[in-house]
Amino acid sequence: MFQPSGVLVVDKPSGISSFDVIRRVRRLSGQRKLGHAGTLDPMASGVLLVMMNKATRLTPYLTDGRKRYRAEVLLGVQTDSDDAMGEVTNQADLPPQLSREQLVDALTAFVGRVQQVPPQVSALHVDGVRAYKLARRGEEFEMPAREVEIESIDVLNVALPKVELDVRCGKGTYIRSIARDLGRALGTFGHLSALRRTQVGPFDLSLATSLEQLEALGMNGLFEHLVPPYEALSDLLPLDLDAEACRRVSMGQNLFLGPLPQGVYRVADAENEKELVAIVLSDGVTVQTKVFTAI
Secondary structure, eight states: OOOOOOEEEEEETTTTTTTHHHHHHHHHHHOOOOOEOOOOTOOOEEEEEEEGGGGGGGHHHHHHHHHEEEEEEEEEEEETBBBBSSEEEEEEOTTTOOOHHHHHHHHGGGEEEEEEEESSSSOOEEEEHHHHHHHHTTOOOOOOOOEEEEEEEEEEEETTTTEEEEEEEEOOHHHHHHHHHHHTTSSSOOOEEEEEEEEEEEEGGGGGHHHHHHHHHHHHHHHTTTBBBBTTTSSSSEOOOOOHHHHHTTOOOOOOOOOOSEEEEEETTEEEEEEEEEEEEEEESOEEEEOOOOO
């Protein structure tokens, strides 16, 4: 049975879940083994990576990729979920004559390696229970802060009470938390009123295909849009091996590669540079090999 393998870059519409996208792609492709990297909330739209068949094994490496968002924040209004899907719990006036400069100054505190408190309505666990379940039951609890890395936050547009931001960040960052914390930093409230993910790793919106376009393309057209596994890992460092070394790695044999700097590497077939053979992880001392394709 033909089982194409690769990554499909989908432009998810707002109003449906990430798993709804998986269901649609499963129906269109006839393939059962699918996964996605980096869940988007139903309210959000934008880049969603869908992995097919063997490419589902790439999920940990694609999920770790840098992400970029265009976020709309509504100041002066608090919701219980920190986004527009929740119930309004508080309102307050905005600071008088709030300027772009004040917004930029407030946002600087959120850039870098920072401690961020996730929203209470989230899938994270608190004492073994999903936080959103505790919130729905009306239980009192606190979300522990965790470290995230935010590369930059730029103010794109100011049309108070709305502010549009461009956010570049790492894994685990909640844009809802940025919206909430920006409101607090300004002495008011804030929540995320709209969100569009514009990039995941090397994949941006210019490479994304809508579900409507995929339906129009049909099954074969969908398969033509799959990004091959080796190409999908273009953010990883390439590790060049000769044909014999590639064969041994593909069989799970350990190789003495000499000093290998810390990092995650992709290995292509020496005779077919587009074919992913393995992923190699090095901590600078020891090397671990994850076989992808046997030669």
